[in-house]
Amino acid sequence: MSNDPKHKILWLNLIPGFEPILNKHQDITSNKVALTLGSIEDFSSRPLAYSVIFLALDTSFLSWQRWHLQYMSRQLKTDGYLFIKGYDWPKQDKGFMAYVLSMLRWFLWQCAAKSNLTLFQNFVLSSKFLEQASHYGLELVKMPKQLKKVQRGGITFQKKINYEAKLKQRLQDETYVKNAMQRGYKDRLISEAYRAKQKPKLTFPQSLIKNMPATILVLSPHPDDELVGCGGTLHALKKEGAKIYVIQMTEGATSSGLSNERESVMRTERWKEAAAVAEKLGFEQNYWNTDKTFTLVFDKTTIEKLGKTLQLLRPDLIFVPSKDDLHAEHQIAYKLLSAALQNYSNPIRVLQYPVWGKLTAINYAVDVTGYTDSILDAMYHYSTAMKPEDYNARLQTLWTYQSLIFAGDTKHQVEIFKEERHT
Secondary structure (H helix, E strand, O other): OOOOHHHOEEEEEOOOOOHHHHHOOHHHHOOOEEEEEOEOOEOOOOOOOEEEEEEEOOHHHHHOHHHHHHHHHHHEEEEEEEEEEOOOOOOOOOOHHHHHHHHHHHHHHHHHHHHOOHHHHHHHOOHHHHHHHHHOOEEEEOOOHHHHHHOOOEEEEEEOOOHHHHHHHHOOOHHHHHHHHHHHOHHHOOOHHHHHHOOOOEEOHHHHOOOOOOEEEEEEOOOOHHHHHHHHHHHHHHHOOOEEEEEEOOOOOOOHHHOOOOHHHHOOHHHHHHHHHHHHHOOEEEEOOOOOOOOOOOOHHHHHHHHHHHHHHOOOEEEEEOOOOOOHHHHHHHHHHHHHHOOOOOOEEEEEEOOOOOOOOOOEEEEOOOOHHHHHHHHOOOHHHHOOOOHHHHHHHHHHHHHHHHOOOOOOOEEEEEEEEEO
16 A cells, blocks of 8 residues: 555544544554544545544534534545544533433443444434434444444444435426425525516626626625625636625624634634635635624714725626615615715616525526536535535525526526616
C-alpha cells in the first residue's frame, strides 16, 4: 500500500480522547488508513470521501442530530460506516433520580453495543433517531469486522444510499414534487387561478443583463438569503462576468441555530459562514452591524447608508427580498431600498426574490439548470441555518416545482422574480 495519502482509506475521528485507541488499530499502523482529526463542529469537510467517521453521542450531537446525520452522511462514501460512541459514565451532579436514569441509559447502551444485535440496538435508540438516520441513507448494522477492535461502546450505521442523489431522482416524478410541496412548502404553492395570470416565458440568467461586465447589488437580510432567494441566478451571472456585491444586512444572530451561544459568537458566526460562501462563489461582501436587538431597522441612518452604497456602486441590477415576504426583516429590506431609491437619480431595475411566501406577480422564470449544484454545496457552509431546517431539500423541491409550473416538466431548475423599474 502506498504511503501517499491520496491512495489511503480515510477515517475521521470526532471523539475527544479516542485517538490513542484508533492509533493502535492495525489498518492505521500498517499505513492502510489515513486518520483525520477534528471536532463535530470543526473538521476537514470532504464530501463522499470518508470510509469511517467516529463521533460521540454527546450534547453537541444530540442538540442538532438531524443536521449532524445529514452532514455526516454527506461526508461518507457509499457503504461507509458511522461509528457512534455511546454515553459517558454519568456524573452525580443533577440529583439522585437523574443519576439513576443516566445510569440506566448508560447500561442499556453498553449492553446494546456489546451484544452487536441490531434488534436490541433498535430498542435502545429512539424511533425518531432511526427515522432521521434512514432518511439520510444510514441504516443500523452489526459492527463490521474491521471495527470490532475499537468497539468501546459503539453502535454502527452504514451508508446504504446517497441521499442527495436519491432526492434528485425522486424529484423527477411530478406526483412526488406536488406532494412534497403540500407537505412542507405550502407557503410557495401557486394556485391555478394565480398561475393563469402569471405567464412569464422561461428565460436564462444571461437575458437579465444586456451588457457585461455588469454590477449587481444583492440585499440579504440574513446570511443565506442571497442563496435561498436567487443563488442560482447570481452564480450564473458571475460566470458571465458580472460583479456581485452582497450586503449582509444583519449578523443573522436571531437564528435558532445560535440560541445557546455567547453574543460574540452570535454576532460573528454567520458572517464567517457568509465569507466562506463568498470565497467559493466569487461574491464580494459587505457586513452591517445591528444594535442590541440584533434586528434590521427602518430608520434614516440605515436609509442613508444604503443610499451611499448605491451612489458608490451604481449597480445595473438590484436583488431584494419581496415586499410581501412573510419575514418582517425581509419586508424592511425592501422598504429601505424603496426609500433609498427616492434620492437616487439613475434608472435602475429591481428584482424581488421570494424566500418565505409567494410573489404577487412573476415577471421572470429563470432557468438556472447547471448552476444549482454549486449553490447546494455552498449552502453547507451555512450550517447555522441548516441545523433547524434542511434548506437544500427545500431549494431543490422549489426549483423543480417552479420548473413544473413554468417549463412544463421536472427537468429544469427555475428561480422566479418580480420586476420593478425605477426611473
